[in-house]
Amino acid sequence: MRTLIKHALHSAHAIDPITVKGWVRTRRDSKDFSFIELNDGSSLSNLQCICDADIPGYNDIHKMTTGAAIAISGKLVESPGKGQTWELQASAIELIGDAPSDFPLQKKGHTPEFLRSISHLRPRANLYGAVFRMRSRLSRAIHRFFDERDFTYVHTPIITASDCEGAGEMFRVTTQSDDKNPEQDFFGKNTFLTVSGQLEGEAFATALSNIYTFGPTFRAENSHTSRHAAEFWMVEPEMAFCDLEGDMDLAEEFVKYLVEDALENNEGDLQIFNKFVDKGLIERLKFVAERPFQRVSYTEAVEILRASGQKFEYPVEWGVNLQSEHERYLTEEHFKCPTTVYNYPKAVKPFYMRTNDDGKTVTAMDLLVPGIGEIIGGAQREERLEVLQANMLEHGLSDEDYWWYLDLRKYGTCPHAGFGLGFERMLMFITGMKNIRDVIPFSRTPGHCEF
């Protein structure tokens, strides 16, 4: 039986015999023995293994270079050395797969750009192993959060014939060589990759009460920023019998929960982010976990920005959408904490948001975090059939295309609300990683679809 290095390192007692398998990180040879730092990806930390020169398999030691796969058997004993509790005293060592000297991860200090070009090997680097373990833990925390609150997980469709935003640039999905005859295509019409599961989520929320989606979404935008990818994962809860305030409550609770979970259950991975990526990371996460979030209406936010005396590239006035620079000023300079802005001008928001009594704002909300900007966008939905139809008319959307969405207002309609969390943006916030390409296993951006 093989023991994961994570378990060996956290063992409550010595283990004899023990077998570990993994990849050599470093090896140092002395006359009569070798030190091997072994890692199997189960944790950031390596297991130090002492291999005497007379043990079986030692004659392959020269092939056990950085990157080689090996097995080591022996006993786990208390380590006299600093920085570790346990070490492995080897009684046998086996070369499983060597790593020629052109193995690209020999040395540290590679650029992120280079490491993206070897995305298939990059998780073997300490920093990226930590990123992807964190990605997994964050996913689990998301499911646990909603499970504890009685939400049903719904898989909304990826291939769709509708466009949630009534706007977004979408990828077309086809089995034809051109788009001349959509009626002959696989689905008998033009179909696309989803930009959001919200509309379908609403159908399930108005049946099962509390639901959430967690799956891939797509944007065919020709964006080359560090925050945009063509394929990314979104979390979208939707709640029946819920208003804007309940929506904001859940969003803030959600962000705090995920940050707290990362602080508590990270197998040491946060250390490497704090050390090599962002020295203020852990402090900032603790701050977010402990401090109450701010809430401010769009109208108040505009007043704050106009009174700030800041020179913004995009001037602020009531009625325009907030830009990244404005969002960052609010969270980083003014409030110095995550901030929820709500009740945006109707004209800058999608058709499905609920019109407020003032007739000019809608029940939209964006949760902004320092360093990232918008991490959550949500709204109470328009549940009144006639108002929704009027909004659709203004947006040039036809009743026929949305017949089923209108049905949700026709039969047993109720106030309901939800939001979307960009999963990668949250992961960037928690790891401090600056480029979305570095928190996605194999990222897809304009011109890039390798692996």
Place this chain on the structure above:
Amino acid sequence: MRTLIKHALHSAHAIDPITVKGWVRTRRDSKDFSFIELNDGSSLSNLQCICDADIPGYNDIHKMTTGAAIAISGKLVESPGKGQTWELQASAIELIGDAPSDFPLQKKGHTPEFLRSISHLRPRANLYGAVFRMRSRLSRAIHRFFDERDFTYVHTPIITASDCEGAGEMFRVTTQSDDKNPEQDFFGKNTFLTVSGQLEGEAFATALSNIYTFGPTFRAENSHTSRHAAEFWMVEPEMAFCDLEGDMDLAEEFVKYLVEDALENNEGDLQIFNKFVDKGLIERLKFVAERPFQRVSYTEAVEILRASGQKFEYPVEWGVNLQSEHERYLTEEHFKCPTTVYNYPKAVKPFYMRTNDDGKTVTAMDLLVPGIGEIIGGAQREERLEVLQANMLEHGLSDEDYWWYLDLRKYGTCPHAGFGLGFERMLMFITGMKNIRDVIPFSRTPGHCEF
């Protein structure tokens, strides 16, 4: 505060005051009061509410028809009636959204085909609410299973330029109107929807040891069977330092775990499947949970089938792939339990499976279950660089296209193995539902991409 009906029904004590919100399933009126069966989708069971004619809101009672959204406040008291522990004695009732008389779920006994045409309302029907709650629970059980075993969850890409099987029919993803100039397309080349995350999963397993994927996959097959959909979800674990036997062990443990979880944590939903869908369901699930699975080599399976005296549509001889009729004979007639068949002929399997020492079989395995057939397909992967390259040559695959996959064998290669579980097939097995379209929220099949 609103209480979910699931919690009211499981309450340990009376609650006063209590407010519930949901949709009217049925209403019966007497002279001085009305009985309302209210459901909010949190459980199969309704909450019975007694509404006296003199309470506030009662003058809207005639609009509180099947499908209407309402709120009821009052106290939760012990029910004198049969079949329920608690009932709600209303002190106020509120109409939130009515349901006109053309609400399609007035009566029971609709066909599955009709209900598919109203997939947006179908989760409000008892049976489909139960299906989709079970889908959510099964997803959670999958994550829990792998979490308990130290697997890292990996999101492998949906848009891909490679074809895992070297065969499958794929959807093309594009922003162009035709496929004439792939170099001008969004990614600068032809791209497709993934048919499997396995190859990318292998890259992560050979870095993090134990990983799994759980996400949507796609097949552009013009299949019109009850078991095929164009978009479905797959679970794909992959383990470094693992051989075929370890792979089969995990697959069998996994199936048992999911069945046991469904039996133990189902909120009463299994009852409706057992009553209305498949009267032998619970008995069969218990059988699977309790009995050891069978294991048989492909060669032995062929001998059993040939000795059976059965007339098969597709004759059996060594070297052909097993058909559904053969798989069903093995599990339903011969072994009468789930059966794992391993070591298939090399010629009928993909290039990436490990060649056995006999040179003519590969370390493939299929886990077959009664009533469904193949539910899991897996293999130990070919980890030897030269053997893999020779296999690729036989399959007409080029080294250049798979350079990164070959790298996994070049640098620190190790035995590794994994499998894929068709999520919807497992859900069909657990619910007894006969058509894959009825266990997917909004199913996609040839000619069908509604909602």
